[in-house]
Amino acid sequence: MSQTVLIRKRDLVRQSQRGTEESPVVKWTLITIALGFAFLFLLLPLLNVFAQALAKGWSYYRSALVEPDSWSAIRLTLLVAAISVPLNVVFGLAASWAIAKFEFRGKPLLITMIDLPFSVSPVVAGLMFVVLFGLQGYFGQWLGAHDIKIIFALPGIVLATVFVTFPFVARELIPVMQATGTEQEQAALTLGANGWQTFWHVTLPSVKWGLIYGVILCNARAMGEFGAVSVVSGHIAGKTDTMPLRVDKLYTEYNAPAAFAVASLLAMLALLTLAIRTILEWRQARRELIAGRVDS
Amino acid sequence: MSHTPLLSRRICRFHLAIGAATLRPRLRMAKKRFNALPGFGLTMGFTLFYLSAVVLIPFAGLVVRTLGLSWPEFWRLATTARALAAYRLTIDSSLVAALANALFGALLAWVLVRYEFPGRRIIDAMVDFPFALPTAVAGLTLANLFGPNGWLGRYLVPLGIHGAFSPLGIVLALTFVGLPFVVRTLQPVLQNLEREVEEAAATLGAGRLRTFVSVVAPSLFPAVLTGFALAFARAIGEYGSIVFISGNIPFKTEIAPQLIVMRLEEYDYTGAIALAVVLLVFSFLLLGVINVLEQWSNRFLH
Numbered sequence: 119m120s121q122t123v124l125i126r127k128r129d130l131v132r133q134s135q136r137g138t139e140e141s142p143v144v145k146w147t148l149i150t151i152a153l154g155f156a157f158l159f160l161l162l163p164l165l166n167v168f169a170q171a172l173a174k175g176w177s178y179y180r181s182a183l184v185e186p187d188s189w190s191a192i193r194l195t196l197l198v199a200a201i202s203v204p205l206n207v208v209f210g211l212a213a214s215w216a217i218a219k220f221e222f223r224g225k226p227l228l229i230t231m232i233d234l235p236f237s238v239s240p241v242v243a244g245l246m247f248v249v250l251f252g253l254q255g256y257f258g259q260w261l262g263a264h265d266i267k268i269i270f271a272l273p274g275i276v277l278a279t280v281f282v283t284f285p286f287v288a289r290e291l292i293p294v295m296q297a298t299g300t301e302q303e304q305a306a307l308t309l310g311a312n313g314w315q316t317f318w319h320v321t322l323p324s325v326k327w328g329l330i331y332g333v334i335l336c337n338a339r340a341m342g343e344f345g346a347v348s349v350v351s352g353h354i355a356g357k358t359d360t361m362p363l364r365v366d367k368l369y370t371e372y373n374a375p376a377a378f379a380v381a382s383l384l385a386m387l388a389l390l391t392l393a394i395r396t397i398l399e400w401r402q403a404r405r406e407l408i409a410g411r412v413d414s
Numbered sequence: 415m416s417h418t419p420l421l422s423r424r425i426c427r428f429h430l431a432i433g434a435a436t437l438r439p440r441l442r443m444a445k446k447r448f449n450a451l452p453g454f455g456l457t458m459g460f461t462l463f464y465l466s467a468v469v470l471i472p473f474a475g476l477v478v479r480t481l482g483l484s485w486p487e488f489w490r491l492a493t494t495a496r497a498l499a500a501y502r503l504t505i506d507s508s509l510v511a512a513l514a515n516a517l518f519g520a521l522l523a524w525v526l527v528r529y530e531f532p533g534r535r536i537i538d539a540m541v542d543f544p545f546a547l548p549t550a551v552a553g554l555t556l557a558n559l560f561g562p563n564g565w566l567g568r569y570l571v572p573l574g575i576h577g578a579f580s581p582l583g584i585v586l587a588l589t590f591v592g593l594p595f596v597v598r599t600l601q602p603v604l605q606n607l608e609r610e611v612e613e614a615a616a617t618l619g620a621g622r623l624r625t626f627v628s629v630v631a632p633s634l635f636p637a638v639l640t641g642f643a644l645a646f647a648r649a650i651g652e653y654g655s656i657v658f659i660s661g662n663i664p665f666k667t668e669i670a671p672q673l674i675v676m677r678l679e680e681y682d683y684t685g686a687i688a689l690a691v692v693l694l695v696f697s698f699l700l701l702g703v704i705n706v707l708e709q710w711s712n713r714f715l716h
Contacts, residue, residue, distance in 0.1 A: 140622055152525040155518040159590050160540045163555040170558055209464045212457040220454050234469055237701045239651025241671040242690040246472035249479050254683050280468055303451055313452035342548025344654030362550035369554060381551040388546035396539040
């Protein structure tokens with residue numbers, strides 16, 4: 119029943135568009151050019167990653183990944199993401215709660231500050247931490263005297279990663295929390311729930327999808343960051359090389375198949391990120407469609 | 415000739431009126447919002463602490479260090495011949511890449527919104543691929559594709575087209591990195607464009623091209639310009655993908671972020687800082703321009 123209504127509606131729309139459509143020749147020329155561009159810049163680079171990674175066969179691919187330095191790069195990347203993503207999630211939740219649920223002066227300024235890392239070149243971001251903690255930096259001497267390593271070590275890599283992925287979770291959460299308003303939380307509080315209960319049982323479920331979305335984007339960037347991490351890492355093989363840095367090193371050592379093997383893992387991460395994102399978006403669109411039908 | 419500009423101006427006013435109508439109740443609601451929610455002190459405190467620790471203090475460190483430089487010294491470090499060549503290459507290649515994105519991105523957005531064809535949804539999802547793919551991987555695969563033995567390079571290099579280790583390579587990488595911006599800013603505007611307007615133009619006797627040029631294009635222009643500026647801003651700071659494809663030859667294929675890294679590798683902190691400040695100031699100016707552009711193009715969205 120609803121199916122037929124939908125079809126009839128579509129026919130009506132189609133009829134009304136007759137005067138405003140390009141001729142088939144123009145239309146298919148435009149589609150061809152656009153798809154050519156998409157093929158050249160989206161599909162071909164992706165296919166090439168996997169083709170080059172497997173150019174020397176499966177066994178070479180496997181051994182390139184478990185080779186000690188590459189393996190340690192994979193583990194370091196996972197470790198860095200495991201530290202920096204939760205930090206930014208906690209920050210994102212706190213910042214979006216304060217910004218979306220309360221009114222205060224200077225709110226636009228705070229939002230601008232949160233977005234700041236997006237407009238800083240990754241290399242400059244890395245440089246900032248070198249200026250603070252590097253050998254000639256503000257705390258360089260003190261850190262050296264106390265034998266604490268930040269630059270060219272794990273803490274520096276985490277700091278640089280946290281900086282470049284700083285806005286992702288907060289940015290996704292703020293509009294979602296603003297859209298849900300405060301009525302539900304007020305109701306929960308009136309019914310006797312305490313602040314944490316309200317947050318856990320009322321707020322968190324209502325922003326769940328925005329949060330997941332922010333986390334996967336944050337994670338993708340955290341694992342794939344090159345510029346900022348490159349400046350602070352020191353490129354010590356087996357110690358401070360993350361996966362993107364390992365790709366660079368293998369490539370400059372003229373070991374392209376191994377570089378592509380490590381790169382293929384990062385490409386799979388990108389595909390996974392896109393897939394989750396697309397599924398979330400389709401869900402959202404379907405829910406809006408259903409809501410629209412109920413309304414009408 | 416005279417009725418079409420008038421028509422589009424009237425549509426503008428119509429959009430503005432709708433925008434204002436939806437904005438007013440929202441403002442009233444925000445004012446009326448009464449608050450008994452807990453946790454403001456805690457969350458705000460943590461937000462400010464974390465923001466300071468991760469962003470503001472490092473930022474201040476760079477600023478203080480820069481202020482320690484005398485103006486002539488700063489000027490000398492920031493405007494060496496090599497630095498000027500790097501700025502120029504950065505800006506030129508970013509401009510060309512952003513222009514390519516404005517042109518092809520607008521076309522892609524149009525095709526994705528207006529036409530039905532097999533694989534449309536997949537292509538639509540793939541537009542975000544450059545956002546999700548680590549830049550190092552992008553640089554690696556593009557350098558390989560356009561290199562002398564690559565799938566494309568083996569045909570292009572004999573023709574004298576060097577898509578790797580050349581300024582063209584930089585443009586290709588920056589085009590890839592900036593691809594989603596124009597498409598994603600233009601798509602919602604295209605979806606919200608009312609077909610009735612085009613129908614009206616058609617009824618009034620305008621041909622398809624004429625309708626496009628004088629009715630459709632003016633309302634798309636702000637969004638395309640915003641997307642262009644976003645892609646440009648992204649390209650200015652890009653480093654990861656360029657490392658692989660540029661070849662990094664001073665005065666020829668060395669972009670500004672690469673020069674910063676070179677200075678750091680020579681332990682020339684002040685040289686690196688001077689270049690970084692120039693890059694930062696440029697990014698912030700661009701950010702200001704983008705904010706203005708976004709406000710302008712949002713007038714066409716409601």
